Amino acid sequence: MREAKVETVYQIPVISPAGKRELAANLPGEVNPHLLWEVVRWQLASRRRGTASxxxxxxxxxxxxxxxxxxxxxxxxxxxxxxxxxxxxxxxxxPKPRDYSYTLPKKVRKAGLAMAVADRAKEGKLLLVEAFLGVQGKTREFLAWAKEVGLDGSETVLLVTADEAVRRAARNLPWVVTLAPEGLNVYDILRTGRLVMDLKAWEVFQERLGGEA
Structure with a gap:
């Protein structure tokens, strides 16, 4: 008999111009380390150039x-x-040139992404942002905003935002990894300490989870 999918409601903090609030989200209640390992292995294999000869x-x-x-x-x-x-x-x-990539079921990839985000939410390391006030593309502007919300560079941050100016402002910082919403992946989530997403990126993430397998 197929096991029922277990989900937990997480209260995720949201930074908005009006102050802090929380957003309720249904995410996996349990994290399967082996499944995460499978997804990361698949990602890294796909990134290999395979040009050794x-x-x-x-x-x-x-x-x-x-x-x-x-x-x-x-x-x-x-x-x-x-x-x-x-x-x-x-x-x-x-070695000869070869393709190291292989196929991983879409359901497994989707479950791995949901579990990685859930793991950050469970640890209190997930932060949603409604607007990056004052950030117009300059690194000093992002540093000022980060200090205001409690990001001081003591741990690495994965910043996922649809705002290209914000990504440009943060990409030169050694403790920030920037991604567009479509690029959110398990490997980058797990290799950084905190996950910061704007609401547009959160919507894209929810659509990826809700799409057909």
Whole structure:
């Protein structure tokens, strides 16, 4: 029998011009570490360029001439100097260009994203923002805003916003990782300490969870 999906209502703080308020959200009540590992492994595999390449003994730039006679030399038998046992010779079973990506079910990817966000909400590390007041694209403006809301750089922050000016203002800070709403992913959530999203990014996240599998 299929297990029922267990969800928990989280009260997520929202920073708005009128002050702080809370938004109720249904997110997974339990986090499956192995499922998160599967999604991160899939993400990193998809990012691999797969361009590593080595030359076999047939590809190295050496003559194929036998280096000395087969017999009566008192030495071991050898063919050409491009053999793998010689320095500079070909490589045995070395890497060749390949595609490391593979398919992961959409339901698994969607569940992993929901669990990663739920984990940040459970730890009190998820913050929603209605408007970035005073941030017009300058780093000093974002620093002033961050200080006002309690972000002081003591931990890394994943900033997900549809406002390009805000992303531009924050991208030079070493403790901030910026993403557009469509780019929200499990790996970046887990490798940063806090998750900050504007309401547009939150809507995109909810649509991704509610879409057809």
């Amino acid at each position: 080595t030359k076999t003994r047939g590809e190295v730039a050496y003559s194929g001439r036998k280096i000395y006679p087969q017999k009566h030399t008192g030495r071991a038998r050898h063919g050409d100097i491009g053999a793998p046992i010689f320095v500079g010779g070909g490589t045995v079973f070395g």
